[in-house]
Amino acid sequence: MxxxxxxxxxxxxxxxxxxxxxxxxxxxxxxxxxxxxxxxxxxxxxxNLVARSLATGSTRTVGLFVPTVGTAFYADLVEEAEDALDEHGHHLLLCTTRQNGDRARRHLAGLTSRSVDALLIAGDQDLSDHLPLLSEARFPVALCAWEADAPEQFPMVTVDYEEGGHLAGRHLRDLGHEHVAILASPAHTRRVEGFRRAFAETGRPLPDNAVHLAHEPSYHGGFDAAGTALAATPGVTALFATHDVLAVGALEAARVAGRSVPDDLSVVAYDDCPAGPSSRPALTSVVLPRRRMAREAVALLLDAAGGEEPLPRHRMLPPELVVRNSTGRARPGHAAPR
Amino acid sequence: MxxxxxxxxxxxxxxxxxxxxxxxxxxxxxxxxxxxxxxxxxxxxxxNLVARSLATGSTRTVGLFVPTVGTAFYADLVEEAEDALDEHGHHLLLCTTRQNGDRARRHLAGLTSRSVDALLIAGDQDLSDHLPLLSEARFPVALCAWEADAPEQFPMVTVDYEEGGHLAGRHLRDLGHEHVAILASPAHTRRVEGFRRAFAETGRPLPDNAVHLAHEPSYHGGFDAAGTALAATPGVTALFATHDVLAVGALEAARVAGRSVPDDLSVVAYDDCPAGPSSRPALTSVVLPRRRMAREAVALLLDAAGGEEPLPRHRMLPPELVVRNSTGRARPGHAAPR
DNA sequence: CTGAAAGCGCTTACAG
DNA sequence: CTGAAAGCGCTTACAG
Incomplete structure (x- = not known):
């Protein structure tokens, strides 16, 4: 050498x-x-960067925790974070936590001894219980894609999940739908709240039993939940799925139930994935600015790593509703009497 | 500290x-x-691992190059590699090359100055031209998921892509299909070769124009290529798509063309992705042991990093054909006369 | 089994 | 603008 x-x-x-x-x-x-x-x-x-790191204390390397890399949402987020990091000459140490608390903990220790400059945690699905541990981190930590209650102590950039649900609800409401069911993953409470708000604000709140929990966040979870929903309340004219994969399953359940989308039934999804635009019919969906979020989170993180106090500490990016072919006007004939 | x-x-x-x-x-x-x-x-x-690294020369960190993390194949591969690495106390520096030669080159330099212990390169889509550069790497390099000609100098574990194509061809052939079209991505030459071999070995080689190149590896690429194929040769009774996403597009093209799958048309896919089992009908597909491949590649890499000469240097894992609902017997009525 | 010394390859004040 | 010295936190022979 x-x-x-x-x-x-x-x-x-x-x-x-x-x-x-x-x-x-x-x-x-x-x-x-x-x-x-x-x-x-x-x-x-x-x-030799390791010699330089020993002398300076900075490794120009940051850690990234994501629940998984197997969904379009997190895959895009990882790639965009990598790009943003690359532009600043930083490298990426990846840890997909995959609901494995021990791995996350072990990785945190690994990042500590490797003296990473900072850690970005994307998604709150797996880490909520490890939050206390993070306060002891010897490097700055930032959060992104956080749907649950945000811990105040960490800088964060996330998306207005509640508003996304609201957009979906308002869309359906404006289309004249009154009897709707929600297919939800347990963690998606904000999306559900926002959706409900759209109906509550016109004085017609949704009943408690409008929500049908998916047993898993997958095609099958959506298929089963939609089947249950359709059977339980035949008068339903629209479905809101809190995740695209659930919606794809719901589409098939609708077909099995003899409902044609969007004529007999409207379906709106959330978290645009590639299957959305290409499913039949193409899914109307709430889309989140995931790439922008990743980029801003990296900027925030690098500020923090540089000793700057990032301002504002908490940013909330707006979602959008993309209307495609899975939603249409409610057809009175199908609505059950109130 | x-x-x-x-x-x-x-x-x-x-x-x-x-x-x-x-x-x-x-x-x-x-x-x-x-x-x-x-x-x-x-x-x-x-x-302090960076101090230890400076003293020992080992960082217990390896680099991983993948073309993207946005397909199920590579997402699974990354997660499995991470697990295998984790079990050996190593961390993962990720670089998604995304057809960007400059990024790959820059990352290679970054890995060098960071003194990674080794580098795993998954997929040959982006790196073929950078191979010469790799010979100068100051750490062991291993390859995996390599479909193109394998450079002898690097240890490698890959899949028998040709045999996968052959399995698909034999399946269709055994079902009585004689007039088939191939929807292919340009890089998938091995899959196409194997598929052709299945027909050639019974004395009925496929014509040159059986191949229809997809302009992009996506739903739309598959949709368009299938549309062209179906229009060009109406007598076709089966389609082989060299990638699942192409097959999903082909399914829709078949519907548009008034062909019902599998009764009027069989479709076989390659590289099982989540959309495969859940599409209508569920896709018959060649599945590759991607997780096993990732795991063995990591073992190989760590051997090399430890100074051991990995044996055998080149491993080739066998693919499998999973028969679902998109393939059936050829119906003579639909085949054009030879 | 324990201790004193040198060295890994850089950066950082500090004199000139 | 350039040079000599100390130090970053560890490991590795080498004596005791």
């Missing part, structure tokens, strides 16, 4: 000067700098 | 002894060890 010392010798200077031209921290006379650079090229010198 | 020296002072020993109990490299008298461990707990000492 060729070292800074080797370059110095070759260029006829001291290694301190080499360090100066490499880091650019202190200006070096142009002729000298050129000689040093030539020596670097000739020798193929590559700075 | 509490250091080894602090622990030593507290325990009344020298830091060398602390090092010995932490690493376990040299045995320490039980009473002493206990005293040291107590001091570690009291002080909350965490070993």
């Amino acid at each position: 060729v070292t800074m010392q080797d370059v110095a010798r070759r260029a006829g200077v001291t290694k301190q000067t080499v360090s100066n031209v490499v880091t650019g921290r202190i200006a070096v006379r142009p002729v000298t700098a050129a000689r040093v650079r030539a020596a670097i090229d000739e020798l193929g010198y590559v700075p | 509490v250091t080894m020296q602090d622990v030593a002072r507290r325990a009344g020993v020298t830091k060398q002894t602390v090092s010995n109990v932490v690493t376990g490299r040299i045995a320490v008298r039980p009473v002493t060890a206990a005293r040291v461990r107590a001091a570690i707990d009291e002080l909350g000492y965490v070993p």
Whole structure:
């Protein structure tokens, strides 16, 4: 391995000067700098970042916790975070927590001993119980894609999940739907709240039993929940699924039940995934600015790593409703009498 | 930050002894060890891995290059690699190359200066042109999920892509299909070769124009290619898509063309993705042992990082055909005369 | 089994 | 603008 010392010798200077031209921290006379650079090229010198890290305390590496990388949402988030990090010369240490508390804990220890500059935690599904542990982290921590109650102590950029639900509800309401069912994953309380609000604010709140919990966040979970919902209340004219995969299952359940979408039944989804636009019919869905969120979260994190107090500490990005072909006007004939 | 020296002072020993109990490299008298461990707990000492890395030369960190993390195949591969790495106390530096040669190159430099122990490159889509660069890597490199010609110099574990195509072809052939079309991504040459072989070996090779290239590896790419294929040769009774997403698009194209699957048309896919089992009808598909592949690749890589020569250097895992509901017997009525 | 010394490759004040 | 010295927190022979 060729070292800074080797370059110095070759260029006829001291290694301190080499360090100066490499880091650019202190200006070096142009002729000298050129000689040093030539020596670097000739020798193929590559700075040893672990030595630099030991001296400076910074590794230019950040950790990223995500529940999984197997959904379009988190896959996009990871890729965008990586891009943003790359632009700042940082690298990414990935940990997919996958509902495994021990792994998360072990990784946290690993990140600590590796002296990462900061840690970004995306998604609150797995980490809620580890929050106390995080207060002891020796590096800045930031949160993103957080749907549950946000711990005040960490900077965060997230999405207005509740407003997303509200958009979905208002859309259905404006289309004249009165009898609707909700297919929800247990963690999606905000989305459900927002959806309910859309109906409550016109004086027609949804009944408690409008919600049907999916036993798993998958096609089958959606299929089963939709089947139950349709059987329980035949008068239902619209379905709100708190996640796209649930909606795809719901589409099939509708077909099995002899309901045609959107004529006999409207379906609105949440968290746009690739299957959404390409399913039949294409799903109307709440879409979250996940890439933008990842990018802003990284900026926040890097600010914190640089010792700056990020302001504002908590950002909330707005969702959007993309109307496609799975929703239409309520057809009175199908609504059960109140 | 509490250091080894602090622990030593507290325990009344020298830091060398602390090092010995932490690493376990040299045995320490039980009473002493206990005293040291107590001091570690009291002080909350965490070993500084970057200092250790500088001294030992090993970072217990490996790099992973994947084309993307946005498909089920690579998402699973990443998660499994992470698990396998975790079991060996290693961490994962992720780089999704996304057809961006500059990023890959920049990351390679980053990994070099960070002194990773090794690099795993999954997928040959983006890296083929960077191979020469890799020979200069200062750490072991291993390959996996490699469909193109394998560079001999690197250890590798991959899947028999050709045999996967052959399985698909034999399945269709055995079902009596004679007039088939192939919807392919340009890079999937092995899959196509294997598929052709299944027909050639019975003396009825497929015509050159049986292949229809998808303009992009997506639902739309599959939809368009299938539309073209069906229009070009109305006598076709079966479609082979070299990727699941293409097959999902093909399913819709079949519907538009008034062909019902599997009665009027059989469709077989490749590279099982979640949409496969849940599409209508569920897709018959070639499935690759991606998790097993990731795991074996990590084992290979860690062997190499440990200085061992991995044997065998090249492993090829067998694919499987999962028969679901998108394939059935050829119905003579639909086949055009030869 | 324990202790004193040198070294890993860099950066950071501090004199010149 | 350049050079000599100390230090980042560990590990690794090497004596005792």
